[in-house]
Amino acid sequence: MQPGETARAGWDEPAVSREWLAEFEAAAARPLEQRMRYAFIRTYKPVLDDAPFRAFDSMSDYREWCERSLPVWLGFHR
Amino acid sequence: MAAFEYRQAEEIRDAFARHGIRYLFIGKSGAILLGYPDTTQDADLFVEKSPANASIVQALRDLGFALSEPQAAEIIRGKDFVQLKNGPFDLDLVFAPDGIESFAEAWSRRVEVEGFPVCHPDDIIASKRSANRAKDRESLPRLEAFRDYWRQRRR
Numbered sequence: 001m002q003p004g005e006t007a008r009a010g011w012d013e014p015a016v017s018r019e020w021l022a023e024f025e026a027a028a029a030r031p032l033e034q035r036m037r038y039a040f041i042r043t044y045k046p047v048l049d050d051a052p053f054r055a056f057d058s059m060s061d062y063r064e065w066c067e068r069s070l071p072v073w074l075g076f077h078r
Numbered sequence: 079m080a081a082f083e084y085r086q087a088e089e090i091r092d093a094f095a096r097h098g099i100r101y102l103f104i105g106k107s108g109a110i111l112l113g114y115p116d117t118t119q120d121a122d123l124f125v126e127k128s129p130a131n132a133s134i135v136q137a138l139r140d141l142g143f144a145l146s147e148p149q150a151a152e153i154i155r156g157k158d159f160v161q162l163k164n165g166p167f168d169l170d171l172v173f174a175p176d177g178i179e180s181f182a183e184a185w186s187r188r189v190e191v192e193g194f195p196v197c198h199p200d201d202i203i204a205s206k207r208s209a210n211r212a213k214d215r216e217s218l219p220r221l222e223a224f225r226d227y228w229r230q231r232r233r
Binding site: 017020021023024026027028032033035036037038039040041042043045048049051052053054055056057058059061062063066072074075076077078 | 080081082083084087107110111113114115116117118119121144145146149152153157158159160161162163164172174175176191192209210211212213216220223224227228231
């Protein structure tokens with residue numbers, strides 16, 4: 001079964017794939033503290049991690065800065 | 079710097095409560111609190127803008143963020159987005175997230191997870207859809223599937 005195919009009758013659309021459903025149910029069985037330990041990671045992101053503080057007047061200013069300054073592969077471009 | 083931990087989420091909850099600041103976990107970190115299995119690097123907080131932004135500065139300093147006076151002044155002046163990497167963990171403060179009308183509306187729809195206030199998954203999705211970055215577009219189908227799963231579990 002491919003992601004996107006219905007795994008269990010009775011689930012609303014959009015269908016939850018069997019693979020995703022298994023992941024959701026495994027996560028639901030873990031305590032929050034453990035879920036957070038698995039979820040929050042540290043990797044270096046160039047430019048983004050190179051300043052200790054940034055503040056933007058508006059979200060559009062922030063989005064423009066991301067597009068102007070960050071490598072495309074980080075995924076912050078529209 | 080170490081990754082964000084449950085204990086630090088508790089510290090945010092306690093510090094913001096002490097200073098009377100209303101906030102919501104948003105973005106992928108909010109989804110993770112709701113049970114969404116994925117990875118992320120920082121905590122994102124949707125913070126209510128108020129004349130008492132000075133109390134946010136105090137709460138952040140209580141948490142261990144080393145804010146200079148000019149940085150504190152920028153927060154107090156009411157920026158819409160603040161990115162902090164000068165403390166014990168990375169923290170994004172969002173005062174006007176894309177795709178969400180107002181803090182009050184998001185607050186009325188919030189979900190409490192072990193005492194942590196979290197944006198409703200519909201608001202997290204609306205925010206990501208409106209931001210429309212490549213990483214948002216990639217994550218939306220799975221996040222929407224999680225929202226449907228989460229709804230079914232709550233029935």
